[in-house]
Each structure stands twice: as structure tokens, then as C-alpha cells.
Amino acid sequence: MGDIEVRPYQDADERGWVVCRVLSFLDSAFFDDVRREKERYEHPAIELVAERNGEIVGLIDVECEEEPATICEDRPGLGGMIWHVAVHPDQQRRGIGTALLREAEAIANRRGLARFEAWTRDDPDVQAWYESRGFVRVYSYLHVYVELDEGLRDAFPVTDDGLRPVKLFAHYVGDRPDDMRRRFARVHDDVLYERRLV
Numbered sequence: 001m002g003d004i005e006v007r008p009y010q011d012a013d014e015r016g017w018v019v020c021r022v023l024s025f026l027d028s029a030f031f032d033d034v035r036r037e038k039e040r041y042e043h044p045a046i047e048l049v050a051e052r053n054g055e056i057v058g059l060i061d062v063e064c065e066e067e068p069a070t071i072c073e074d075r076p077g078l079g080g081m082i083w084h085v086a087v088h089p090d091q092q093r094r095g096i097g098t099a100l101l102r103e104a105e106a107i108a109n110r111r112g113l114a115r116f117e118a119w120t121r122d123d124p125d126v127q128a129w130y131e132s133r134g135f136v137r138v139y140s141y142l143h144v145y146v147e148l149d150e151g152l153r154d155a156f157p158v159t160d161d162g163l164r165p166v167k168l169f170a171h172y173v174g175d176r177p178d179d180m181r182r183r184f185a186r187v188h189d190d191v192l193y194e195r196r197l198v
């Protein structure tokens with residue numbers, strides 16, 4: 001960690017932020033959640049980067065509630081939503097993600113936040129990271145990527161003006177998740193984690 005600096009994000013970091021995020025997510029269940037610009041927020045946000053030799057090697061963005069349940073779930077205390085946390089694949093497991101999280105927590109405490117929330121998918125390593133950093137699983141549901149040739153072709157016919165739907169993305173909130181896992185090739189758990197800060 002000696003040569004790593006955790007500091008606030010600046011506009012000049014945008015390209016490095018985007019590149020770091022894309023590379024970090026390559027081996028995760030979010031591999032195709034590609035952003036070409038840094039996300040900007042409606043509410044105040046904690047936006048930090050980790051820099052090593054002039055390169056962005058880690059990032060965290062937390063959007064902060066000013067009123068309860070305006071960004072996060074309706075649970076006790078003002079929340080901060082971790083929209084992005086990522087460490088360059090060559091730099092993972094060196095404490096950079098933890099350093100970013102700890103600095104974000106210190107700032108959140110000063111702002112009076114009571115908790116952090118984060119959504120993540122079914123990457124065991126990532127879930128191990130959240131759990132080892134004090135996050136607790138709240139609930140989950142399924143993200144389902146459907147190729148309509150997987151048995152849903154008839155539900156989405158060609159439109160009168162010639163559009164032929166090919167695929168869809170769906171949230172599954174029913175009570176037979178194993179059926180969905182058997183039926184479709186790409187199904188993810190989407191898990192809400194929470195960490196109390198005080």
C-alpha cells in the first residue's frame with residue numbers, strides 16, 4: 001500500500017476511472033455493465049480514487065442520502081449507496097478496496113450517515129470481500145438474461161412494423177428461482193448488502 005494514494009476524484013481522472021472500472025469488472029458477473037463516462041449523482045456523493053504511479057487503480061462512489069429512503073432501502077438511518085467499487089485486476093487483494101472503503105466510511109460518519117448499502121451479484125470472491133468487511137446480506141432476487149429462443153419467442157412476436165425482439169433482461173421476483181436457473185443460461189443472484197457505520 002506504500003505507493004498508493006487514496007484521494008478525492010477529480011474531473012481529470014475520468015478516463016482512468018472508466019478504464020479501471022471496465023478492467024476490474026471483466027472477470028465479474030458485471031462484465032458487460034460497461035460505462036463510457038463517470039457516473040454523476042443527483043445527491044451529494046463520496047467519490048474517491050486510489051492512484052499508483054499516476055494511474056487510477058481503484059475507485060469507490062457512494063451516493064449519500066439527505067432524507068431516509070430516497071436512495072437506499074427504507075431501513076433505519078441515513079444510507080449511502082455504493083454504486084461503484086472496483087480495484088484494477090493486477091492490484092486486487094492488496095488492501096486497496098479496503099482502504100477506499102475505510103476512507104469512504106470516515107467521510108460518511110462525518111456526514112451523519114448510519115449505514116452503507118451495496119448491490120452485488122453472485123461472485124463468491126466479491127461476496128467474501130463484503131462479508132469480511134462487515135457487510136450483512138439483506139435479501140436477493142434474480143437478474144435473468146433471456147434469449148427469446150430459450151422458449152419465449154411466442155410471447156414476443158414480430159411487431160406489425162417489422163421489429164423482431166431478440167433478448168430481454170428481467171428481474172425475477174417469484175418463488176421458484178431454481179426453475180429460472182434451470183430454464184435460462186444466464187441467471188444471477190442480485191444481493192443487497194448493508195453495513196451499519198455506528
Ligand SMILES: CC(C)(COP(=O)(O)OP(=O)(O)OC[C@H]1O[C@@H](n2cnc3c(N)ncnc32)[C@H](O)[C@@H]1OP(=O)(O)O)[C@@H](O)C(=O)NCCC(=O)NCCS
Binds near residue numbers: 085095
Ligand atoms: C471486490 C474488490 C473491490 C475488493 O478489493 P481488493 O482491493 O481486491 O480487496 P482487499 O485487498 O481490500 O481485501 C481483500 C480481502 O477481501 C476478501 N477477498 C478478496 N478477494 C478474495 C478472494 N479471491 N477469495 C477470498 N477472499 C477474498 C478477503 O477477506 C481478503 O482478505 P485477505 O487477503 O486478508 O484474505 C475487488 O476485488 C474488485 O474490484 N473486484 C471486481 C469488481 C467488483 O466486482 N466490484 C464489486 C461490484 S458490486
